Amino acid sequence: xxxxxxxxxxxxxxxxxxxxxxxxxxxxxxxxxxxxxxxxxxxxxxxxxxxxxxxxxxxxxxxxxxxxxxxxxxxxxxxxxxxxxxxxxxxxxxxxxxxxxxxxxxxxxxxxxxxxxxxxxxxxxxxxxxxxxxxxxxxxxxxxxxxxxxxxxxxxxxxxxxxxxxxxxxxxxxxxxxxxxxxxxxxxxxxxxxxxxxxxxxxxxxxxxxxxxxxxxxxxxxxxxxxxxxxxxxxxxxxxxxxxxxxxxxxxxxxxxxxxxxxxxxxxxxxxxxxxxxx
Numbered sequence: 001x002x003x004x005x006x007x008x009x010x011x012x013x014x015x016x017x018x019x020x021x022x023x024x025x026x027x028x029x030x031x032x033x034x035x036x037x038x039x040x041x042x043x044x045x046x047x048x049x050x051x052x053x054x055x056x057x058x059x060x061x062x063x064x065x066x067x068x069x070x071x072x073x074x075x076x077x078x079x080x081x082x083x084x085x086x087x088x089x090x091x092x093x094x095x096x097x098x099x100x101x102x103x104x105x106x107x108x109x110x111x112x113x114x115x116x117x118x119x120x121x122x123x124x125x126x127x128x129x130x131x132x133x134x135x136x137x138x139x140x141x142x143x144x145x146x147x148x149x150x151x152x153x154x155x156x157x158x159x160x161x162x163x164x165x166x167x168x169x170x171x172x173x174x175x176x177x178x179x180x181x182x183x184x185x186x187x188x189x190x191x192x193x194x195x196x197x198x199x200x201x202x203x204x205x206x207x208x209x210x211x212x213x214x215x216x217x218x219x220x221x222x223x224x225x226x227x228x229x230x231x232x233x234x235x236x237x238x239x240x241x242x243x244x245x246x247x248x249x250x251x252x253x254x255x256x257x258x259x260x261x262x263x264x265x266x267x268x269x270x271x272x273x274x275x276x277x278x279x
Contacts, residue, residue: 001042003040007023009050015057023050065079072086072122075125075155076152077118077152080144083205086115086116089239090239091122094183097109098123100181101128103128104128105129106129106130107181108132108133108179109129109131109182111133113185114162116145117149119184120145125152137166139164145162168229177229179226180230182234184237185239187210187218189241190215223236223251232279235276236274236277240271242269242270245262248262248273256278258277
């Protein structure tokens with residue numbers, strides 16, 4: 001059997017031929033283009049593994065967990081149930097973070113609730129930061145972030161410091177007043193809405209999804225704590241639910257933040273909150 005025929009066999013199971021070709025290419029350790037070309041044979045092992053993954057995908061398991069790794073910007077990240085799956089909109093968050101910091105070098109950043117490490121490692125690879133803190137309250141997530149840091153270490157410039165704890169409690173006292181940037185994709189889904197999420201999302205850690213009754217508990221905690229850690233002129237950028245920007249803007253202004261803004265993702269949805277600390 002040719003690889004392309006194997007992909008066609010499982011196209012429905014994987015939600016379409018494009019995704020099926022991609023999975024088969026991963027399993028055969030070849031390119032998407034070579035599968036489509038139709039000349040390469042599928043080994044027995046690849047046939048068996050494709051059938052297993054198709055079954056698990058049909059049972060609701062996310063593709064990112066099935067394959068065990070996922071691309072995020074220039075990174076190749078290990079993905080498993082220890083942390084939230086990196087998503088394309090979070091790549092936009094990194095773009096916004098770099099825009100806020102500017103083109104200089106030597107800045108200091110904190111990626112709070114780092115999960116896979118996608119945000120923090122991306123920032124560390126930009127060449128704009130001399131130090132990036134990556135924190136998570138979950139020991140399992142922090143272990144995954146450490147694994148991904150080593151996996152992508154060739155891209156990293158400057159120092160990366162990983163520590164466990166809840167938001168700013170994980171940072172050393174020396175970090176107070178020193179950060180140019182606080183970035184986070186925290187839990188922001190209301191607790192009552194969790195059960196209604198797509199079945200694949202429910203495979204991900206609930207602690208990375210549940211933002212409390214309003215969905216905004218963690219967002220408020222980060223905004224409140226960032227004031228002590230940002231230097232004058234430093235910025236905060238947060239991923240959020242598309243209906244949370246107005247409340248966040250009001251709270252940030254009451255805390256004393258300036259240049260408060262809500263920004264869109266690739267689909268035009270209001271998904272990112274930014275503000276600058278001038279206190």
